[in-house]
Amino acid sequence: MTNWQELERKYLMSTVERLPVTLVRGQGARVWDEDGREYLDFVGGWAVNSLGHCHPVVVQAVTEQVNNLIQASNQFYTIPQIQLAELLVQNSCLDKVFFSNSGTEANEGAVKLARRYGKCYLNGAYEVITTMGSFHGRTLAMVAATGQPKFQEPYLPLIAGFKNVEYNNFEAIKAATTGQTCAVMLEPVQGEGGVNLPDDDYLAAVRAWCDQKGILLILDEIQTGMGRTGTLFAYEQYGIEPDIMTLAKGLASGIPIGAILAKDKVSVFAPGEHGSTFGGNPLACAAGYATLKFIIDNDIVGKVKRVGEYLMAGLEGLKPKFPFITEVRGRGLLVAMEFNRDIASEAVMACLEKGLLVNKLKPNALRFMPPLIIGNQEVDEALGILNKALSSLVS
Numbered sequence: 375m376t377n378w379q380e381l382e383r384k385y386l387m388s389t390v391e392r393l394p395v396t397l398v399r400g401q402g403a404r405v406w407d408e409d410g411r412e413y414l415d416f417v418g419g420w421a422v423n424s425l426g427h428c429h430p431v432v433v434q435a436v437t438e439q440v441n442n443l444i445q446a447s448n449q450f451y452t453i454p455q456i457q458l459a460e461l462l463v464q465n466s467c468l469d470k471v472f473f474s475n476s477g478t479e480a481n482e483g484a485v486k487l488a489r490r491y492g493k494c495y496l497n498g499a500y501e502v503i504t505t506m507g508s509f510h511g512r513t514l515a516m517v518a519a520t521g522q523p524k525f526q527e528p529y530l531p532l533i534a535g536f537k538n539v540e541y542n543n544f545e546a547i548k549a550a551t552t553g554q555t556c557a558v559m560l561e562p563v564q565g566e567g568g569v570n571l572p573d574d575d576y577l578a579a580v581r582a583w584c585d586q587k588g589i590l591l592i593l594d595e596i597q598t599g600m601g602r603t604g605t606l607f608a609y610e611q612y613g614i615e616p617d618i619m620t621l622a623k624g625l626a627s628g629i630p631i632g633a634i635l636a637k638d639k640v641s642v643f644a645p646g647e648h649g650s651t652f653g654g655n656p657l658a659c660a661a662g663y664a665t666l667k668f669i670i671d672n673d674i675v676g677k678v679k680r681v682g683e684y685l686m687a688g689l690e691g692l693k694p695k696f697p698f699i700t701e702v703r704g705r706g707l708l709v710a711m712e713f714n715r716d717i718a719s720e721a722v723m724a725c726l727e728k729g730l731l732v733n734k735l736k737p738n739a740l741r742f743m744p745p746l747i748i749g750n751q752e753v754d755e756a757l758g759i760l761n762k763a764l765s766s767l768v769s
């Protein structure tokens with residue numbers, strides 16, 4: 375049998391510490407490796423497989439599109455792109471859409487849009503305030519936006535124009551605002567940084583401050599959007615509206631896509647000022663349209679809220695048995711479990727051996743981001759495996 379893991383080491387740059395499993399198939403919330411072993415998938419392609427693996431509506435939409443038109447130049451009109459944009463606008467507080475291929479690209483475009491707005495309306499202001507512990511992507515400018523030294527230090531000097539301030543500290547944003555500031559960019563809930571929830575009034579305070587100063591609020595909903603936190607977009611839970619919002623991960627259930635959404639008054643790109651060869655391509659947009667339509671038509675967000683609460687309660691229920699669990703936190707199906715010691719790697723491996731995929735969020739924390747279509751039964755199954763895995767660690 376081919377040793378894929380050895381070939382990987384030979385041919386691929388080692389940018390990631392992979393787990394020793396080669397996946398070949400997925401269906402719903404389950405995946406199978408090359409030996410036919412089945413796993414319950416609570417990583418979900420990194421919060422991407424919103425409708426699970428190979429959901430029939432996505433497979434059908436992609437199959438039909440693949441047989442009709444895969445790619446066309448953006449100098450022509452294509453229908454899936456327009457349909458997906460319309461559905462996004464109808465179901466959000468924003469008015470205009472630009473499609474990219476990934477999250478980091480969507481954020482780059484959002485910052486470019488904010489800089490254009492700064493040139494048009496804010497005397498050339500260009501600085502963007504972001505927060506410590508954030509994650510906005512891997513391109514050079516987004517490394518500067520991402521307030522985490524481990525992502526920045528290997529690439530110094532950083533691109534100019536970003537200020538990283540403490541998260542969940544409104545005063546810090548006020549203090550960092552100058553005449554050069556064009557926008558504040560935040561994740562409503564920090565995902566990669568630790569599933570960090572802000573105080574209830576933080577986002578409203580930042581919104582009011584941006585209004586007072588005439589600067590823009592960009593929400594990076596790449597991880598929190600598309601129903602992940604129990605509402606279609608996380609901003610709905612904080613009673614505010616962003617001027618710009620970015621999406622990617624769950625938008626097309628696994629086909630690469632990203633999107634910038636903006637209010638009309640902020641949509642200041644002129645023809646030629648921004649663009650993408652693949653962005654908005656018919657294949658990706660057909661998958662995105664099928665995904666969003668299914669989420670809306672089947673009240674998936676209501677389901678996420680209920681199943682997410684059930685998952686959090688179940689994880690809380692493990693605390694008495696495993697006193698080293700210090701905290702369970704999250705919203706919807708974006709949930710973290712923190713330990714008082716660095717056992718996350720061991721926990722991930724023990725779960726893997728027992729048939730459950732979970733994510734190591736930090737040396738001392740796990741993250742759960744399963745497909746949005748799971749039910750209580752899958753949660754019970756995952757809790758059972760986690761229970762056994764944690765037991766094996768302490769014994």
Ligand SMILES: *Cc1c(COP(=O)(O)O)cnc(C)c1O
Pocket residue numbers: 476477478479481509510511512561565566594595596597598622623
């Ligand atoms: C994953 C993520 C990104 C980057 O998305 P890519 O598609 O990996 O470029 C940006 N922001 C947030 C909040 C994310 O979770």
